[in-house]
Amino acid sequence: MLTKTQGPTALITPRDWSSHPPYLYPGYKSTARRAPTRPLIPLKAALGELNQPVYGHDSVGELDHDLTRNARKNGEPIGERMVLAGRVLDERGRPVRNTLIELWQANACGRYVHKVDQHDAPLDPNFLGAGRCLTDDEGRYRFLTIKPGAYPWGNHRNAWRPQHIHLSLFGQHFASRLVTQMYFPGDPLLRYDPIFQGTPEKARGRLVADFTLDLTEEGFALGYQFDMVLRGADETHFENRK
Ligand SMILES: [Fe+2]
Numbered sequence: 388m389l390t391k392t393q394g395p396t397a398l399i400t401p402r403d404w405s406s407h408p409p410y411l412y413p414g415y416k417s418t419a420r421r422a423p424t425r426p427l428i429p430l431k432a433a434l435g436e437l438n439q440p441v442y443g444h445d446s447v448g449e450l451d452h453d454l455t456r457n458a459r460k461n462g463e464p465i466g467e468r469m470v471l472a473g474r475v476l477d478e479r480g481r482p483v484r485n486t487l488i489e490l491w492q493a494n495a496c497g498r499y500v501h502k503v504d505q506h507d508a509p510l511d512p513n514f515l516g517a518g519r520c521l522t523d524d525e526g527r528y529r530f531l532t533i534k535p536g537a538y539p540w541g542n543h544r545n546a547w548r549p550q551h552i553h554l555s556l557f558g559q560h561f562a563s564r565l566v567t568q569m570y571f572p573g574d575p576l577l578r579y580d581p582i583f584q585g586t587p588e589k590a591r592g593r594l595v596a597d598f599t600l601d602l603t604e605e606g607f608a609l610g611y612q613f614d615m616v617l618r619g620a621d622e623t624h625f626e627n628r629k
Contacts, residue, residue, distance in 0.1 A: 406590035414581035416542050447487070451519045454490075454532035458515035465511050466495025466533035468608035471569070471596070474526040475556065478618040482526025487557040489519045490530055497536030506538050531608060537576055549576035549583060556615065566626045569613045570595045593623050 411422035450457040455468055471490075475483040493499050493516060496508040500515055514533060522528050537547045552569045570577060572595050577583050586594060593616070602610025615623045 406587055406593075408585035408587070412581060412585035414543075415585050418585075447519060447521055452528075452530050454492075454514065454516065454518045454530065456531075457518060459513045462513050464494070464514035464533050466514075466536075469532055469534045470529065470602045470604060470608050470610040471532060471552065471613060472527065472529040472602050472610070473596075473612050473614040475522050475528065475615050475617065476526055478616065482522070482524065483558070483617060484522055484524050484526055486522045486526075486528075487519060488522065488528050489517075489555040489557075490532070490552060491517045492532065492552045493535040493538055495533050495536050497538030499538075504538075508536070508538065534571075534609075542581065547576055547579075549574040549580050554613075554615070556617075558617065565617065567615065567623050568594060568626070569611075571611070572596065572598055 409422075410418060412418050448457075455464055458464075475486050475488070477483055491499075493504075494509075494511045494514045496511070498504060498506050498508040498510055500510060500517075516535075518530055518532065520528050520530060532552070535550050535552060537550050539545075539547050550571050554567050554569060556565045556567075558565065568582070570583060577591075577595075583591060583594065596611040596613040599610050599612050602612055604610070617623075
């Protein structure tokens with residue numbers, strides 16, 4: 388809670404930038420075009436912006452968290468089913484509850500449902516690759532989905548993105564959207580990926596999910612755990628650094 392003696396910034400711990408990638412990482416070519424060339428201008432958040440909700444509690448549908456079912460047209464999506472679950476925690480290990488998590492990803496063949504994606508791989512009519520859910524009182528979330536495929540992206544010769552899932556988190560106020568990517572353990576493409584490698588080595592492990600039998604659904608789906616930490620020394624690397 389804010390008090391009269393605390394401004395909004397009093398709630399925010401300085402981010403550990405040494406565990407985040409630089410704006411400009413030459414191996415990741417598009418950063419050369421979008422990295423700021425001038426110092427950033429801090430935006431002062433008004434008290435109202437820090438407290439207003441950004442969505443209604445009734446806006447998340449029953450199947451929104453289940454990508455194996457939320458876009459079916461004439462059958463089941465193709466690919467390896469998986470559970471992605473974990474917790475959203477703050478820097479002190481406390482659960483961040485009621486946080487909207489949005490997920491987007493390629494299908495099992497490495498193709499997004501997007502007009503810009505013209506990769507020569509099949510679309511799946513029963514898979515959209517988008518979902519969302521809210522964290523519970525313990526900060527837990529859970530998605531059912533299909534393991535995404537790797538895809539070429541033209542950054543350099545024979546460049547392929549490792550299998551990954553994009554995640555966005557809305558915090559407790561409008562100005563706290565955070566975006567990151569989750570990777571899979573043991574992926575041989577990780578060593579060649581400038582987006583993953585752009586994150587300082589000490590923090591890369593936080594971007595890789597843990598395979599765990601505890602989350603596996605017997606006879607149905609494999610399980611991966613991916614906890615996300617907001618702020619502090621164990622913070623998950625986010626792409627939209629501000
Ligand atoms: Fe992607």
